[in-house]
Amino acid sequence: MPLARRWNLLNTLFLTGTLALALVAVPWRLATSGLRWSEALVCLGMVFAIGTAISGGYHRLFSHRAYRASKLVRFLFLCVGAAAFENSALKWSSDHRVHHQHVDTEQDPYAIQQGFWHAHWTWVMEDRTLPITGVADLEKDPLVQWQHRHHFLIGAVVATLPLWVGLVTGNLLGHLVFGVILRIVLTHHTTFLINSAAHVFGSRPYTDANSARDNWVLAPLTYGEGYHNFHHLWQWDYRNGALWYQWDSTKWLLNVLSWAGLVSGFRRVSAAAMTRARLQMEEKKLRERLLLASPGVATPMQERLAAARLKLDGALLALHERHETWQAKKADWRAQGLAKAEAWREAKADWKGAAQAHRAELRIAWAEWKAARLAVRSALVYA
Ligand SMILES: [Zn+2]
Numbered sequence: 001m002p003l004a005r006r007w008n009l010l011n012t013l014f015l016t017g018t019l020a021l022a023l024v025a026v027p028w029r030l031a032t033s034g035l036r037w038s039e040a041l042v043c044l045g046m047v048f049a050i051g052t053a054i055s056g057g058y059h060r061l062f063s064h065r066a067y068r069a070s071k072l073v074r075f076l077f078l079c080v081g082a083a084a085f086e087n088s089a090l091k092w093s094s095d096h097r098v099h100h101q102h103v104d105t106e107q108d109p110y111a112i113q114q115g116f117w118h119a120h121w122t123w124v125m126e127d128r129t130l131p132i133t134g135v136a137d138l139e140k141d142p143l144v145q146w147q148h149r150h151h152f153l154i155g156a157v158v159a160t161l162p163l164w165v166g167l168v169t170g171n172l173l174g175h176l177v178f179g180v181i182l183r184i185v186l187t188h189h190t191t192f193l194i195n196s197a198a199h200v201f202g203s204r205p206y207t208d209a210n211s212a213r214d215n216w217v218l219a220p221l222t223y224g225e226g227y228h229n230f231h232h233l234w235q236w237d238y239r240n241g242a243l244w245y246q247w248d249s250t251k252w253l254l255n256v257l258s259w260a261g262l263v264s265g266f267r268r269v270s271a272a273a274m275t276r277a278r279l280q281m282e283e284k285k286l287r288e289r290l291l292l293a294s295p296g297v298a299t300p301m302q303e304r305l306a307a308a309r310l311k312l313d314g315a316l317l318a319l320h321e322r323h324e325t326w327q328a329k330k331a332d333w334r335a336q337g338l339a340k341a342e343a344w345r346e347a348k349a350d351w352k353g354a355a356q357a358h359r360a361e362l363r364i365a366w367a368e369w370k371a372a373r374l375a376v377r378s379a380l381v382y383a
């Protein structure tokens with residue numbers, strides 16, 4: 001067995017030991033004492049808080065710099081995130097940035113090509129030391145450095161908070177089983193699902209250049225991280241569920257924190273850029289289906305499809321560029337402190353007028369694309 005495959009004893013014992021303990025202790029406790037409301041509430045509260053600190057803190061803030069956060073928010077995310085027992089934010093971000101940079105290759109620390117369980121958790125149990133790399137920006141943050149040095153201790157303090165509830169309510173054992181042991185297992189495996197299930201099950205609406213999938217079932221279980229196809233294409237976006245109907249509780253919490261002035265500088269891709277990517281995938285699938293049709297049907301359809309997409313893509317690109325220019329202008333004005341000035345209102349009115357014209361153009365292009373798509377589908381039926 002190669003050296004790199006030998007087990008890391010501490011990680012292996014911790015991951016399998018907590019799971020084994022939960023598998024024995026939870027049914028035993030349920031059978032002997034049932035489940036009390038306070039136990040369920042504390043357990044779920046801890047799962048949600050710690051999972052959100054991983055999603056909003058370790059992942060979107062530290063790994064991807066998708067927004068800026070005040071010292072208080074960084075401190076809280078670092079302390080609460082440590083209780084996930086998934087290493088320090090610095091190490092987590094280093095591994096995660098390598099995952100994005102080398103996704104689906106041998107350098108990817110949790111490459112799905114090495115198997116579902118490897119991506120899920122055995123990569124953590126292998127005794128290989130992945131160097132901390134590509135996180136020079138985080139190394140400059142004294143809070144991140146402090147958490148890196150003491151993450152296990154900080155995690156232990158936060159993870160055992162349910163025991164205080166147990167002491168006060170005279171139910172120490174119940175809160176140990178549900179609030180500490182079961183909670184650790186639930187936190188681990190919900191995070192791990194993103195590296196395993198979200199690279200296997202689901203759809204690829206934006207890109208098929210990598211294995212990442214959008215999966216709406218995973219989203220509520222992972223604090224909104226289930227839209228992994230979107231995330232791999234625009235990893236710097238503070239959202240994972242970017243559409244209004246997609247579950248992304250981390251995004252909602254960040255929005256609330258933004259209203260309170262605790263976080264700012266959200267980075268988001270324009271809706272036009274998202275639609276362009278979707279369209280490209282849609283055209284690709286239609287083209288693949290046209291390959292089955294006779295050349296007499298396929299050739300004119302392919303031409304019509306290409307022309308319709310070109311027009312629609314042009315309209316979307318114009319809209320996207322407008323969005324980018326507007327964002328830059330807004331940032332500029334904000335920096336100059338002129339946000340409320342007359343110039344701002346005039347520019348906004350101008351922009352609205354121009355945006356209306358763009359939308360009209362877009363509507364025509366959409367109609368043409370839909371007609372072309374319908375024609376291809378009908379042709380395929382009769383081909
Ligand atoms: Zn991924």
Ligand SMILES: [Zn+2]
Nearest residue numbers: 059096100235
């Ligand atoms: Zn990521």
